[in-house]
Amino acid sequence: MKPEGEPIHQESKEVGVSGGISILELILRIIAIIGTLGSAVAMGTTDQTLPFSTQALIFQAQYDDIPTFRFFVIANAVVCGYLAISLPMAIYHIIRTGAAKTRALLILLDTAMLAVLTAGASSAAAIVYLAHKGNASANWLAICQQYNNFCKRITGSLIGSFGAVFVFVLLVPLSGLVLCRLR
Amino acid sequence: MKPEGEPIHQESKEVGVSGGISILELILRIIAIIGTLGSAVAMGTTDQTLPFSTQALIFQAQYDDIPTFRFFVIANAVVCGYLAISLPMAIYHIIRTGAAKTRALLILLDTAMLAVLTAGASSAAAIVYLAHKGNASANWLAICQQYNNFCKRITGSLIGSFGAVFVFVLLVPLSGLVLCRLR
Numbered sequence: 001m002k003p004e005g006e007p008i009h010q011e012s013k014e015v016g017v018s019g020g021i022s023i024l025e026l027i028l029r030i031i032a033i034i035g036t037l038g039s040a041v042a043m044g045t046t047d048q049t050l051p052f053s054t055q056a057l058i059f060q061a062q063y064d065d066i067p068t069f070r071f072f073v074i075a076n077a078v079v080c081g082y083l084a085i086s087l088p089m090a091i092y093h094i095i096r097t098g099a100a101k102t103r104a105l106l107i108l109l110d111t112a113m114l115a116v117l118t119a120g121a122s123s124a125a126a127i128v129y130l131a132h133k134g135n136a137s138a139n140w141l142a143i144c145q146q147y148n149n150f151c152k153r154i155t156g157s158l159i160g161s162f163g164a165v166f167v168f169v170l171l172v173p174l175s176g177l178v179l180c181r182l183r
Numbered sequence: 184m185k186p187e188g189e190p191i192h193q194e195s196k197e198v199g200v201s202g203g204i205s206i207l208e209l210i211l212r213i214i215a216i217i218g219t220l221g222s223a224v225a226m227g228t229t230d231q232t233l234p235f236s237t238q239a240l241i242f243q244a245q246y247d248d249i250p251t252f253r254f255f256v257i258a259n260a261v262v263c264g265y266l267a268i269s270l271p272m273a274i275y276h277i278i279r280t281g282a283a284k285t286r287a288l289l290i291l292l293d294t295a296m297l298a299v300l301t302a303g304a305s306s307a308a309a310i311v312y313l314a315h316k317g318n319a320s321a322n323w324l325a326i327c328q329q330y331n332n333f334c335k336r337i338t339g340s341l342i343g344s345f346g347a348v349f350v351f352v353l354l355v356p357l358s359g360l361v362l363c364r365l366r
Binding site: 068119120124126169 | 244245248249250251283284286287290291294295297298301302303304305306307308309310312313314318320321322323324326348351352355356358359360362363365366
């Protein structure tokens with residue numbers, strides 16, 4: 001229930017809160033760009049050759065030996081590109097806090113990107129887990145004893161991606177909150 | 184731009200569209216319940232004992248040999264439970280198409296559940312892919328030649344889960360759309 005008096009003051013306060021949320025959204029998007037870009041680059045440049053490799057026999061682990069990691073890099077790159085494109089829209093929302101249609105559009109796109117990024121991050125996490133622990137039942141051995149640096153690198157590259165997933169889980173409801181307040 | 188004339192008629196039309204979307208949301212939620220429940224049950228009951236097993240040596244594949252599949256079952260069960268709890272809220276939105284706060288809350292919860300379900304489905308998919316194809320670089324052999332029925336079952340159980348992910352990707356923007364129209 002809104003108080004009867006001072007409707008203009010009330011409204012400017014509403015705009016202030018929505019503006020604050022819009023600025024927070026912009027910052028979150030920039031954080032997510034850094035996270036996804038870092039993950040894509042960290043995974044995409046992962047490559048380890050074991051010291052006992054010879055000219056005839058090369059023991060080498062590369063990220064694209066495993067298709068899931070290729071998907072991880074692509075998903076992160078796509079989401080990073082989307083986030084960069086969405087920045088002008090986020091800035092527009094700071095200036096025009098009352099814009100509802102573009103916010104609803106952002107909810108749609110953010111939700112789709114959340115699904116893509118979570119799929120990439122989780123499937124890679126499943127393989128990383130397997131690389132660390134192996135699985136006795138399926139007779140899949142842990143490869144991290146041999147490829148130690150490779151494993152550290154791929155494990156680290158998950159962090160940025162899951163951080164960006166968390167940012168998206170915040171971004172979508174924040175847009176919903178602003179739409180709810182606009183009413 | 185709304186036309187100047189017939190504001191009441193215009194409003195009732197708006198309510199009609201929002202009501203239609205609310206009914207669609209209820210149907211989508213019921214579909215997602217069926218999908219996640221089916222996936223959880225199909226995966227959770229997967230168990231294959233090979234015919235050449237002896238009393239001393241049992242060749243058996245169960246879903247909980249692989250931790251990722253256990254996570255898949257838990258994620259599907261949690262999301263299924265959440266969806267069942269959210270049904271009364273969805274019915275409330277059909278009756279009260281103007282409710283904004285509960286819709287914003289649903290956007291928050293749906294987004295979180297989308298992330299959980301996508302994580303479960305994708306990580307399981309990564310392992311299922313590995314079970315089918317194996318990976319020569321990591322020396323992980325495909326296990327589907329031996330455990331054929333097991334593999335068919337776990338592959339099939341992914342369908343319901345990914346279907347529910349798709350439903351969530353529709354549900355969240357639909358709530359956003361209704362909030363946008365309420366303005």
